Amino acid sequence: xxxxxxxxxxxxxxxxxxxxxxxxxxxxxxxxxxxxxxxxxxxxxxxxxxxxxxxxxxxxxxxxxxxxxxxxxxxxxxxxxxxxxxxxxxxxxxxxxxxxxxxxxxxxxxxxxxxxxxxxxxxxxxxxxxxxxxxxxxxxxxxxxxxxxxxxxxxxxxxxxxxxxxxxxxxxxxxxxxxxxxxxxxxxxxxxxxxxxxxxxxxx
Numbered sequence: 001x002x003x004x005x006x007x008x009x010x011x012x013x014x015x016x017x018x019x020x021x022x023x024x025x026x027x028x029x030x031x032x033x034x035x036x037x038x039x040x041x042x043x044x045x046x047x048x049x050x051x052x053x054x055x056x057x058x059x060x061x062x063x064x065x066x067x068x069x070x071x072x073x074x075x076x077x078x079x080x081x082x083x084x085x086x087x088x089x090x091x092x093x094x095x096x097x098x099x100x101x102x103x104x105x106x107x108x109x110x111x112x113x114x115x116x117x118x119x120x121x122x123x124x125x126x127x128x129x130x131x132x133x134x135x136x137x138x139x140x141x142x143x144x145x146x147x148x149x150x151x152x153x154x155x156x157x158x159x160x161x162x163x164x165x166x167x168x169x170x171x172x173x174x175x176x177x178x179x180x181x182x183x184x185x186x187x188x189x190x191x192x193x194x195x196x197x198x199x200x201x202x203x204x
Contacts, residue, residue, distance in 0.1 A: 001156065003065050003096070003119050010159050010175050016067065016117075017103040018150055020163050020171040021195065027173035028184055028199055031192040032137065032164070043141065046167045049190060050133045053170065056183060057162055058155055060125035065154040069103060070116040081118055081149055085135070088126040095120050121156075129153075137167045177202050 007014065014024055021029040030053060032046045058064060068081045086092055095118060102113040135147035153162040158179055164170040169192055174180040184191075184203050191199055 003067065003121075003154070006065070006154065006156055011161070011173075015103055016152060016161075017069065018163060018165050018171070020152075020161060020173050024173040026175070026177055026180075026202055027171060028180060029169060029171050029192045029195045030187060030190045031169050032190075033167045033169070043137070043143065043167070046137050047130075047134050050137055050164050050170060051130055053172070053183070053187065053190075054129055054133060054153070054162065056186065057158070057160060057172070058124040058129075058153065060123065062124055062155060062157050063121065064124055064156065065119050065121055065152075066127060067117065067119040067152040067154060069150040069152075070118065071102065071149075072114055072116060081147075082120055085128045085132040086120070086122070086126060087128050088122070091120060091122040091126050094122070133164060136164045140166050 001009075007016065011024070017023070021027045030049065032049045033042060034045060036042045066082060070081055082095065083089075083092055098117050100115050100117050102108040103115045104113075107113070131145060132147065132151065135145035136151055138144065138146045139148050150163070150165075154160070155162070159175040160180060161173050162170065163172075172180060172183060177184075181203060184199070
């Protein structure tokens with residue numbers, strides 16, 4: 001099953017863009033960054049939460065799609081966005097690319113923006129996910145490595161989509177509450193309180 005088939009079968013009419021939590025009825029929004037008193041400790045805790053949640057969601061042998069949305073103004077071009085974060089370089093031969101309409105059409109009145117979507121079907125163990133997650137979390141912190149593009153991890157076996165949007169937090173959506181109930185129960189203290197009432201209604 002390719003990415004388009006998976007999304008059509010499991011997430012009909014969902015536009016793969018942030019904020020995922022507000023685009024789908026079943027999901028959890030986790031808080032990653034909590035105490036900014038000391039920057040080094042703050043980022044250490046951010047990394048810990050992001051990596052812990054990823055590992056809980058994706059076993060090494062499970063098949064996933066890694067999807068990158070890359071936005072361009074005017075002309076389009078290909079980008080090696082994912083290559084340096086792939087441990088098993090042989091899977092890069094399966095890297096797919098497609099130019100799609102800008103995923104934020106409300107901000108594209110002049111029609112000059114486009115979205116280049118790259119996706120790779122692989123196993124979790126093929127990715128240097130700790131480095132990639134750190135790079136995503138670093139995007140607003142002036143730290144390296146750094147990743148500015150929206151990266152989505154789609155677990156085709158569990159039917160989940162995981163998206164770390166920056167150091168503040170991450171979204172997890174699913175096709176059913178039961179498929180992520182363990183995540184809801186185990187990491188309940190990490191749920192963003194602002195959305196807790198909405199999240200609790202899904203699981204209780």
